[in-house]
Amino acid sequence: MLHNHVFLRKTKKGSVAKIVKEHYLRTDIACGSKACTTCTPCKRANLAEALPPFPGSQVGEYIVPDTNVLFHHLDVIEHPSISNLVILQTVLEELRHRSFQCFQRVRRLIDDPDRHFYVFSNDFHAETYVPEPAATASTTAVAESPNDRNDRAIRRAVQWYNAHLAALHLGAVLVTNDVANRQLAVNDGIPALSLRDFVQKLPGSVPLLDMLGAAGDDPTAPSSKDAVADASRLATVYPEHAAPASIQAGIATGVYQMGTLHISPHNFQEATLLADVNKQRVEVLISGRMDLNRAMDGDVVAFQLFPKEQWKSIVSKVQEQEDDDEAVGSDADAVDDDDDDDDDDDAAADANASASSESLLMPTARVVGIVKRNWRPLCGTLEAPPGFKQHVDAAREHVIDPIQSAFFWPIDKRMPKVRVRTRQLRHLLGQRIVVALDAWPQNSRYPTGHFVRVLGAVGDRAAESEALLLEHDIAHAPFNARVLACLPHQGDRWTVDVDTIDKPDRVDLRHLAICSIDPPGCTDIDDALHARPLPNGNIEAGVHIADVSYFVKPDTPMDIEASQRCTSVYLVDKRIDMLPTLLGTNLCSLRSNVDRLAFSCVWEMTPAGEVVSTRFHKSMIRSQASFTYDEAQARINDTSMNDTLSTNVRLLNQLAKALRKRRIAAGAVTLASPEVKFRLDDKEQQDPVDVEMKELMESNQLVEEFMLLANIHVARKIQQAFPDAAMLRCHPAPPSNRFDALIRAVGQRGFPMVVDTSKHLSDSLDAIQLPEDPYFNKLVRIMTTRCMQQAAYICAGSVNPSGYWHYGLATDIYTHFTSPIRRYADLIVHRMLHAAILRDGQLARDRMKRLADVLNVRHRNAQMASRASIVLFTNLFFRNKPATEEAYILRVLKNAVIVLIPKYGIENAVVLPKASLAKCDFDEKDIAITWPADAASQTRAGKLALFQKIKVHIEIVHQGPEAAQRLQLQLTLVDPPLPAA
Known part of the structure; x- marks a missing residue:
């Protein structure tokens, strides 16, 4: 069935154009109920066949939530007791545009067959389609908004479900917190409930009611009664946030700037962000409650710079937690403007005291509005309010407690305390719990939130590890059946067949003496190397990377899962893989003495490390050895070992030294970090028994140099082929004022430090040596690392070519190609490189830009989770x-x-x-x-x-x-x- 949507649109030239959109409708779209016998059979039908009558109803009912319920209360929807949901296409599309993260979470629920979630394409069903507003509005009536149209489409779908399933004693109920939408549904005879009313009808509803918070039917209302006291008797705590229109106008005129806020790990009332000051990109300080104005770590904020006379000292102080003793649930939460922390006054005094020394001053600003919140679930513990008695008589053990207020203390010290209202306070004390943020009203000193779930007792290692993963949004659930179904059906018996070898774009390199060099115990071997002398005196060197793209095809369930995880996460005691273990540690891993598929980058090089020519091709290899760094170093050191592999390793090392020398000469900066590794006991508990520093050897640098070389040459190839969509990795130059304190400190030791270019910085670092303290140079390099900006993925078409520059490596272009087993960016680059070789395919710039943004977030989260794991095991080690x-x-x-x-x-x-x-x-x-x-x-x-x-x-x-x-x-x-x- 064809439906034409006709409307008029005014063109840029002022004329009126008639637009006709064709919308195809079908009558064979299944309802998704396994009990239904009238629908065309649907293999993906997943709604339960029989449902017990819903309380207050005569039929078993499927649940149809609207978009706001999914968006604001996804924690409730994810609870295991919630099942048999019909997710309408209208709702899913609206959710995708509002929050891609929420959309992904809902997709995971849909993919879980045990949850009985079903997507119904109501916009393509002939009996449930609702035309767009412009097609139905008359010239005299007020035009229907897109939101009202979507509500009408949802009501129409629920109405159809009830008529369609009536003979089976099944139906559907609309769950919405929109009072007007519910009333319209009731007027049309459609069952409708608020989410709170729906939850209260479920058995064991107390935990779910706590998860709703105190928001009632309106998700935008403050979620704590303590924060909505009579405005006539409470003074405003924080300045009002500017309206979105005012923010946009301010940014356009240069009055405001926009940036991502980073709260100090040592002072929760101090934050920094980057801003343009006097045409320079510098770091700006925001300090004190009032100037932070309810902004949290990671929020994208609009801010206004203060005049220079209000700049503050760069020297801060440690303040890791609140010092106040406010009573929970009292009006003390709403304080007068002059009741701000003493630290604000101290900071102002410090600024005045140091005003004479401009070198100690830092640009300052205040937050005027929130552009985008970075709220995430928080892990921590509840504090008992004064006078609370946790222990009660056994006879009252199962009695539901009244709602009580308590302060929630996040593990992350950068986050403020959160006011939580719960019926389970006595059961939650002493437990590590998850809390979701609801709101931060202007007249509330602290944000409000609601309880989500319990992780375990405080101090329990399993609970602390779970909290670590949740804090950093690490997807760690086992791979579902749909993902595992994408693996080769032969399992670990899979082998490369002759047809694969004979493909014209894959070269058989099994005759080469290829080897891998990795840390001890490494099972996900991404890369292997080879080198051999050529008759003309040059050297052929090759980097061979696991061909993960052969197994992970675009848009398959495995590819979608990998695109959501984006990276493997390495913790002290375990690894959370981006891909199923069969691929990561077996079929894709370039283990020795087995045939494996690879993507090869092969160079002809002079002995001095100059590249003469480069070629790329898919290949088949057979690694002859899997060396550890120590084993490879032994072959480098022992010149009496003259077998082919040992000779080739020394040849690779010779080239690596030449490559490194050329990089340093070009201005590459050699940095340092205090990396450690824990030795765990052999028991099941895996407790840390020793800590040691990671030792870097020539063999480490050998691998590093060739991986860098491959990434640079692949970046040039894909950028030439796809100048608008190539996935690159850049490293911006650090803000100039980040080095101020370090330059002063090093200067006091008699060492000048020039940081205007990476070359000058590199030369300065090389010159900083104290014979009496060999560790001094490494210490300065560690501190230099702290001054750097974070490297980031970018889409080539989204920035000027000058923005491709990688400051740390001193190269004009760079990407990630060498670790596709553990990084999704590398997998994307593999696909790009293959398309570039075949001169085939088009890539969408917008899609690559969105993917780059996701990769940056996931990569950063994985780094922070790894560091948090080290902190956790450090605490266990010293306990x-x-x-x-x-x-x-x-x-x-x-x-x-x-x-x-x-x-x-x-x-x-x-x-x-x-x-x-x-x-x-x-x-x-x-x-x-x-x-x-x-x-x-x-x-x-x-x-x-x-x-x-x-x-x-x-x-x-x-x-x-x-x-x-x-x-x-x-x-x-x-x-x-x-x-x-």
């Missing part, structure tokens, strides 16, 4: 074994020093006691804390300055309120001794 170790000062604050403990790779704050600080002075010129000798207490004069070697005591302590305690690593200064209180 029963306090120690005293040497440390270096990385940063001096007003009440603390940030130190690095090389032996364990620990970077943390040493907070100085207030009583001792009272006898100390802060030297703004030298950025140091000093104190005079005190004969009475027999304390000698002392100083804490950047790069200074000190001794600290390491132990694990409990922090936070008694009911919400957290295990934290605490460092205490041992030497030099502070002045006594």
Whole structure:
């Protein structure tokens, strides 16, 4: 059936054009119920065949939620007790445009056959299609909005379901929080409930009611009664956010700027973002509650720069948690404007005190509005309100408690406390729980949220690990049946067949002496190498990368799952794979002595490392050995080993040294990080028993150089083929003022530091050497790493070619090609490279740009999860074994020093006691804390300055309120001794 949608549109030239859109309708779209016998059989029908009568109804009912229910209350929908949902195409499309993340979560539910979710294409069914507003509105009537049209389409679909399934004693109920929509449904005889009313009809509804929060029927209303007290008696706490139209106008005129907020890990009331100041890209400081104005870490905000006379000192202080003792649920939450934290006044005083020294000042700004929230589920614990009794009589154990307010303390110290209302408070105390944010009203000191679920007891390693993954939004559920069905049916017996070898675009390289070099125990081997001398005196070198694209075809369930995970995540005790284990550790892994499919990049090079020619092709290889870094290094060192593989490894190392020399000469910056690895016991608990620094050898650098070379040459190839859509990886130059403190500190040691180009920075770092302290150079390189911006994926067509530059590597173009088993970006680049070789295919720039944005978020989350895993195991390691170790000062604050403990790779704050600080002075010129000798207490004069070697005591302590305690690593200064209180 063909439906024509006709409307008039005014063109840019002022004329009126008649537009006709054809919309095809069908009558054979199945309802999805397994009980239905009238629909055309549908293989994907997934709604249960028989349902018990819904409370208050005579029939079993399927649930049809509207878009707002899915968008605002997806935590409830994901609860295992919710099933048999009909997701209308209208709702799914609207959700996809509103939040792609929510859309992906709903798709996962739809793909789970046990949940009985079914997508009904109501917009293509002849009996449920509702024309668009312009096609039905008369010239005199008020035009129907798209939102009202969607509501009407949802009601029409529910009405059709009830008529269609009436003979089976089945039906459908519309679940919506829109009061007007519910009333229109009731007027038409359509069953409709609010989400709260629907949940209350379910057995065991208390947890679900808590998950709803206190939002009632209106998802935009404040979710705490404490935050909506009479405005006449409560003063405004925070400035009002600017309207979206005002924000857009302000950005267009340059009054406002836009950026992503990054809260300091040491001070939750201090944040930085990048801004243009005097035509330079610099880092800007936002400090204090009022100026942050309810913005959280990761939010995209609109901000306004302060004039230079209001710039503040770059020196901050540690403040990791609230010091106030507000009563939960009281009006103390709504405070007067002058009741702000003392830290704001301190910061202003510090700015005035240091105004004479411009080098110590940092541009400052205030948040005027939120462009995009980065709210995510938070993990943490609840604090019992004053006077609360957790233990009750056994006779009342199953009695439902009244709603009570409590403060939720997130694990992430950058996040504020959250006010939560729950009926399960006595069961949740002492548990690690998940809370979702609902709102942050202007007259509430803290945001409000609702309980989602329990992870386990505080301190339990499984619960803490689960919290770690949830905090960083790491998809870690087992691969579902649809994904696993994409694997070769032969399983681990799969082998390369002759037809694959004979394909014209795949070359048989099994005759080459190829080997891989990886860390010990590596099972997902992405890359292998070979080198051999050529008759003309040059050298042929090749990088062979696992051909994952052969197994993971575009738009298959496996590809969709990989595009959502984007990367494998490496934790201390486990790895969360992007691809099923059969591929990652077997069929795609370039293990030795088995035939494997690869994508090869082969060069002819001079002995000096100059590339003469490059060729790319898919290949079939047979690696002859899987070396560890130590084994490869042994072959490099032992020149008496003259077998083919040993000779080739030394040849590769010779070329790698030449390549590295050329890179450094071009301005590549060699950075450093305090990487550690834990040795776990052999027991099931996998407890950490030792910590050691990762050692870098020539064999590590050998692999690194050839991977960099392959990535650079592949980037050039795909950018030439797809100048608008190539997936590249750039590294922007760091903001100039990020180096200010480091330049001053290094200068005090007699070393000039020039940072205007990567070449000058690299030369400066090479020149910084202290013979009496070999670790000093690495320390400066670690601090330089902290000054850098994050590298990012970009779509070539979305930036100017100058934006392709990779600052750290000093190359004009770069991409990721060498790790497709563990990075989705590399898989995309493989497909691009293959299309470029065949000169076939077109790529959509907009799609690549959206994918690059997702990849950046997922890559960053994976990095943070890996670091959080190290922190967790560090805490476990020191839980029963306090120690005293040497440390270096990385940063001096007003009440603390940030130190690095090389032996364990620990970077943390040493907070100085207030009583001792009272006898100390802060030297703004030298950025140091000093104190005079005190004969009475027999304390000698002392100083804490950047790069200074000190001794600290390491132990694990409990922090936070008694009911919400957290295990934290605490460092205490041992030497030099502070002045006594």
